[in-house]
Amino acid sequence: MYPDHTHQPPAQRAVEVHQPTPLMPAVAVPAPVVPVQPNTVPAVASVVLPDGRVVTGYAINPTQPEPVTAKPAVSRAxxxxxxxxxGFLAVCGGLILLTxxxxxxxxxxxxxxxxxxxxxxGWIAVQVFSASGHQGGTTVNIRKATFKRNHFHS
Structure with missing residues (x-):
């Protein structure tokens, strides 16, 4: 069995050619003509496939890979x-200073x-001890007083 699910080899099969049918717009409006620079029109290329078919199309320039950026000597991580x-050491130092x-x-x-x-x-002690020696009232100094038989004679 072949890839196209037929029982005939590619050389024995009939070739079918399909012609595209152009579609006409409902209202015929001429398309604007855009001037094209001769250098911008891509070249048409034809390729012959192994089974004899010819494929024609525009050549596409291969895409250029992006340049590889040089890796830094030290990784970001x-x-x-x-x-x-x-930062952790700075915070710890700050915490030690704060403490x-x-x-x-x-x-x-x-x-x-x-x-x-x-x-x-001290102020309270001075107030207490200075007030205990001086009670207030009249101070009487008794001199040359004599006491005889429980009577006071001056």
């Missing part, structure tokens, strides 16, 4: 990983509170 590591700053600020505030407590406590 490696650069991204390295930059991520640098140190918070610890120093806490120590400073603790010292201020302690200083305020000592000063305020």
């Amino acid at each position: 490696a650069v991204n990983v390295a930059l991520g590591g640098v 140190s700053f918070i610890a120093a600020l806490t120590a400073f505030i603790t010292q201020l509170i302690t200083l305020a407590a000592v000063c305020f406590g």
